[in-house]
Amino acid sequence: MQRDFWEERWQKGETGFHQDILNPYLAYFYGEKGPALAARQSLKVFVPLCGKSLDMLWLAQNGYQVLGIECSDIAIKDFFQEHKLEYRVEPGQPFIRYVSEEKTGQSRIEILHGDFFDLAPADLEGITDIYDRASMIALPETMRLDYFKKMLELQTEGMRTLLITLTYPQQEMDGPPFSVTENELNELYGEAFKIDKLLGKDILVDEPRFQQRGLSSLYETAYKLTRK
Ligand SMILES: C[S@@+](CC[C@H](N)C(=O)[O-])C[C@H]1O[C@@H](n2cnc3c(N)ncnc32)[C@H](O)[C@@H]1O
Structure with missing residues (x-):
């Protein structure tokens, strides 16, 4: 289950794990049961091994800032392109950053392209919550x-x-x-x-x-x- 296993799955389109619907636990615990909309602006959710999860878009459209990490750039580009989100790419080491800035109705979404195991505590600055699906x-x-x-x-x-x-x-x-x-x-x-x-x-x-x-x-x- 090393990175190359997953990169190959994305290349071959073998992504049965991807859900086309919003995760009901997310909608319940971050939505209905979650903090009031105004309080969410100060919350930043880290999504490890994020794929192209639709849940990230929902989080950003519901007031939360989002930081994902994913080893496949196919997944990351698909995410931004499928949701017609403008993004910029910031080269760097060990992560390339894909950033869609805040706009009306959507908080900032940033996805790091790289290996989860290369993260350092400073990379998670400002993170208050983690969503692990x-x-x-x-x-x-x-x-x-x-x-x-x-x-x-x-x-x-x-x-x-x-x-x-x-x-x-x-x-x-x-x-x-x-x-x-x-x-x-x-x-x-x-x-x-x-x-x-x-x-x-x-x-x-x-x-x-x-x-x-x-x-x-x-x-x-x-x-x-x-x-x-
Ligand atoms: C089972 S999928 C889940 C994706 C997402 N959480 C979802 O709910 O759709 C696991 C994802 O983790 C990514 N991945 C696996 N190992 C990784 C690593 N070491 N660093 C970053 N991403 C990784 C894979 O490319 C894959 O997209």
């Missing part, structure tokens, strides 16, 4: 440990994450997506983060592609993690 679960177990270590390094006290996981019998299917259990989450994040389980439901009945891949159960869970 299909990021942690995109990684196999050994890489999830590195992902956790990087998240620990990057976050300061009070930062909140909305994390959406999938749990299924791992022996029934090769990832991605990978199964992440509540146990693993507690073991990794339990000491440095407050973990609140928000919602969970069995989604197998709505997921024919995972039924076809042989799963007998598939559970989706949303957590709020707060850095202590």
Whole structure:
């Protein structure tokens, strides 16, 4: 699951993980249950391993500033072009920055082209929230440990994450997506983060592609993690 695996998937258009609809947990926890519109201007959401997620556009159209990171420039260009957003490209190392400035009805969206594991705490300056859909679960177990270590390094006290996981019998299917259990989450994040389980439901009945891949159960869970 190294970068070249994902870059090849974007090149071949094998992007079954991409959702054409807004994620309902995002709409609920950042929308309906989220802060008032006026309070959102001071909030900046980091979207790790962001792909071309529509959720970033929704965040920016609903008052939040957005910072994504993605290793495929195909995904990043698709995102801006498919939504007809003007953007500029700022070359740099280790990240090339793609920036769509704030305009009426849309906050600033910035996407870093590069490797999540190259991020330093200074890159996340101003970030208050993290939205993790299909990021942690995109990684196999050994890489999830590195992902956790990087998240620990990057976050300061009070930062909140909305994390959406999938749990299924791992022996029934090769990832991605990978199964992440509540146990693993507690073991990794339990000491440095407050973990609140928000919602969970069995989604197998709505997921024919995972039924076809042989799963007998598939559970989706949303957590709020707060850095202590
Ligand atoms: C399963 S997809 C999820 C995309 C997005 N979060 C969504 O909800 O549609 C994982 C994404 O992470 C990107 N990715 C994988 N490893 C990465 C890394 N080390 N640094 C940056 N992006 C990475 C892939 O190119 C892919 O777009």
